[in-house]
Amino acid sequence: MPGSLSVATPNTAGVAIGAIILLGVPGAGKGTQARRIADRYRIPAISTGDMFREAIQADSALGRQVRQYLYSGELVPDDLVTAMVAARLERPDCRAGFILDGFPRTLPQTDWLYRYLDRAGRQPLPGPIVISLSVGYNELYRRLSGRRYCPVCHRNYNLFTQPPRQPGRCDLDGAELLQRKDDQPDVVRERLAAYERQTLPLLEAFRQRGKVFEVPGGEDVDHVSAGIFAILDGRRQGA
Numbered sequence: 001m002p003g004s005l006s007v008a009t010p011n012t013a014g015v016a017i018g019a020i021i022l023l024g025v026p027g028a029g030k031g032t033q034a035r036r037i038a039d040r041y042r043i044p045a046i047s048t049g050d051m052f053r054e055a056i057q058a059d060s061a062l063g064r065q066v067r068q069y070l071y072s073g074e075l076v077p078d079d080l081v082t083a084m085v086a087a088r089l090e091r092p093d094c095r096a097g098f099i100l101d102g103f104p105r106t107l108p109q110t111d112w113l114y115r116y117l118d119r120a121g122r123q124p125l126p127g128p129i130v131i132s133l134s135v136g137y138n139e140l141y142r143r144l145s146g147r148r149y150c151p152v153c154h155r156n157y158n159l160f161t162q163p164p165r166q167p168g169r170c171d172l173d174g175a176e177l178l179q180r181k182d183d184q185p186d187v188v189r190e191r192l193a194a195y196e197r198q199t200l201p202l203l204e205a206f207r208q209r210g211k212v213f214e215v216p217g218g219e220d221v222d223h224v225s226a227g228i229f230a231i232l233d234g235r236r237q238g239a
């Protein structure tokens, strides 16, 4: 444990941290960091991917619409996504702040978010803070293409960072490890390229509005968390 980096949980009572927008390529560890920020500042982590999955599982009218788009390989339209996010942000647990993971993903969604946060009637919160987890292409490629999973117990492995004891076999049940189609080299290359195409214009739009912090996401998760917490703690003290 890197003891020098562990930071005490701050007293969050009555301190509004506002909106935290988390950006990062697939494999940058966004989900893990979102959970850690949520625990530390006691604000919800809102993932549009999770919201889509939940709506589909609940088989709501919304879920059926979302499923139609996702299954046909289309993007869920902006107005549908923003309606879902708006409904979530109205809930009382978002009053002091929230983390957005996977949203906004397009320029119209970005414009909508800033308008929504500026809107009269909401309790004033500090303006959104954007944290971009950056990981070098080669490292990402290695992480993603090294992923394997066990079809029996669903445990995940990584040939580079978390290899099984016996090559190609699950430690727990000996089943032959498989690679998800999403993690195959050609698909990984395409996913990373698609991410860049989508995200570069967003980063530019965020920069024009103010605060974007780049945090190197290539180190171990505790280092990455410490870097994010330092930014967020500094902002709260300055608020």
Ligand SMILES: [Zn+2]
Residues within 6 Å of the ligand: 150, 151, 152, 153, 154, 155, 170, 171, 172, 173, 174, 175
């Ligand atoms: Zn297994």
